[in-house]
Amino acid sequence: MTGTETGSDAGSETGSTSTSGSTSGDSETTDVATDEGSEVDDDEPPIMCEPPQRLADAGACTGRIVGVALAANRLGESSYATAAREFNYVTAENEMKWSYNEPSPGRFDFSAGDQVASFAERNGMQIKGHALVWHNQLPGWVESLNSAQAVREAMLRHIREVMAHYRGRVRAWDVVNEAWNEEGTALRDSVFHRYLGPGFIDEAFIAAREADPAAKLYYNDFDGEDLSVKSNAIYEMVRGMVERGVPIDGVGLQMHVRIPDDEPSLEELRENMQRIADLGLDILVSEIDVRWCNGETEEQQAARYHDIIKICIEQPRCTEVTIWGITDRYSWLNVPGAPSCPNGETPHPLLWDDNYGKKLSYDAVMLALQGL
Ligand code: G3I
Numbered sequence: 001m002t003g004t005e006t007g008s009d010a011g012s013e014t015g016s017t018s019t020s021g022s023t024s025g026d027s028e029t030t031d032v033a034t035d036e037g038s039e040v041d042d043d044e045p046p047i048m049c050e051p052p053q054r055l056a057d058a059g060a061c062t063g064r065i066v067g068v069a070l071a072a073n074r075l076g077e078s079s080y081a082t083a084a085r086e087f088n089y090v091t092a093e094n095e096m097k098w099s100y101n102e103p104s105p106g107r108f109d110f111s112a113g114d115q116v117a118s119f120a121e122r123n124g125m126q127i128k129g130h131a132l133v134w135h136n137q138l139p140g141w142v143e144s145l146n147s148a149q150a151v152r153e154a155m156l157r158h159i160r161e162v163m164a165h166y167r168g169r170v171r172a173w174d175v176v177n178e179a180w181n182e183e184g185t186a187l188r189d190s191v192f193h194r195y196l197g198p199g200f201i202d203e204a205f206i207a208a209r210e211a212d213p214a215a216k217l218y219y220n221d222f223d224g225e226d227l228s229v230k231s232n233a234i235y236e237m238v239r240g241m242v243e244r245g246v247p248i249d250g251v252g253l254q255m256h257v258r259i260p261d262d263e264p265s266l267e268e269l270r271e272n273m274q275r276i277a278d279l280g281l282d283i284l285v286s287e288i289d290v291r292w293c294n295g296e297t298e299e300q301q302a303a304r305y306h307d308i309i310k311i312c313i314e315q316p317r318c319t320e321v322t323i324w325g326i327t328d329r330y331s332w333l334n335v336p337g338a339p340s341c342p343n344g345e346t347p348h349p350l351l352w353d354d355n356y357g358k359k360l361s362y363d364a365v366m367l368a369l370q371g372l
Contacts, residue, residue, distance in 0.1 A: 056088035058369035062313050067322030069093040072115040079356040083326045090120040091128040097137040105141055110165050129170040131177035132159050133204045135190035151195040156207050163211035172216035175208045176201050184230025202246045209247035220252030220286050226264030231272050242279050251276050252286030259296045259304050270311050277317035285312050287324040289349035293341030302360035309368035329354040
């Protein structure tokens with residue numbers, strides 16, 4: 001699949017979705033009807049569509065799938081579940097990570113990840129698997145492996161078993177997550193890199209393709225959105241993978257950003273997306289949230305969401321947009337230690353406020369997804 005696909009499969013695979021209801025229902029049984037169509041095509045004018053009821057409908061207008069990160073322990077909260085049904089794609093915020101699903105060697109526990117997957121399936125949403133090989137949220141037993149053979153066996157078994165469990169249910173996997181250090185000057189000193197060298201990345205992708213040939217395979221990272229040392233490093237890495245025939249389908253730009261418009265610069269974001277697209281890879285806005293700090297306004301936050309997502313919509317190979325959570329109240333940025341506002345303010349980074357009121361950012365994303 002490497003280097004040969006066009007960006008048009010996002011729409012055709014997903015189809016447009018529509019619900020009979022608005023966002024006010026409490027039950028998990030909202031009808032979701034899918035229909036075919038909504039392909040992205042460079043030469044075609046934007047697809048006209050009905051006034052969208054949900055964010056997913058807005059994305060269907062331009063052939064994109066629209067995702068959200070969900071936490072299993074919030075799904076019982078009716079306002080949370082209702083807002084979640086605005087989307088047609090789900091990433092488990094934590095529950096498909098290694099520390100959750102293989103807490104001790106060879107003992108797999110998919111119960112938490114399955115709660116998120118079942119919610120998605122009951123509601124007609126596709127699923128993104130996140131994340132197979134990552135230095136973070138790794139159980140201690142993996143961290144303490146001390147030979148190349150032990151690390152390789154553990155990594156390959158993990159990829160094989162987790163992907164086998166979700167085979168046929170998960171559309172795409174973040175196979176390797178955040179392999180580069182903060183600045184992009186070197187690969188991180190993870191247990192994988194330490195014992196297997198940089199080749200652990202190729203090995204992981206090759207194993208992932210074998211484990212589920214139908215799943216799309218992504219490299220996912222943060223702070224590699226505009227043109228920088230880090231985005232250059234990521235670009236060169238995936239370019240090499242494509243040249244070597246390593247099975248990779250796309251690059252996730254996480255997009256945990258702030259309001260100032262040079263972080264990332266929109267022009268550079270556009271250029272970075274284009275050079276990745278030119279390799280024949282898809283691009284995902286994989287974890288967007290926008291911190292609102294230091295006297296900035298809600299309007300500015302909304303504009304930032306709009307402008308970034310619009311750039312994705314203008315790039316035919318940018319196939320997915322995922323918002324990293326539902327309500328500000330539960331954002332990962334609202335916990336101690338997260339990279340929140342410089343002065344310690346709460347960053348209110350999402351589309352729904354603490355009480356599930358839709359923010360200006362919600363309307364802005366709705367417009368951007370339609371290409372407006
Ligand atoms: O589940 C435990 C709970 O039992 C315990 O009482 C509590 C006490 O702190 O911690 C809970 O675990 C937390 C977990 O989220 C679930 O809430 C962890 O401490 C906390 O570190 C963890 O944070 C997650 C973070 O990844 C870990 O690095 C965030 O929710 C999650 O949003 C964040 O997501 C990452 C992506 O996976 C990769 N890209 C960056 C993104 C943001 O950091």
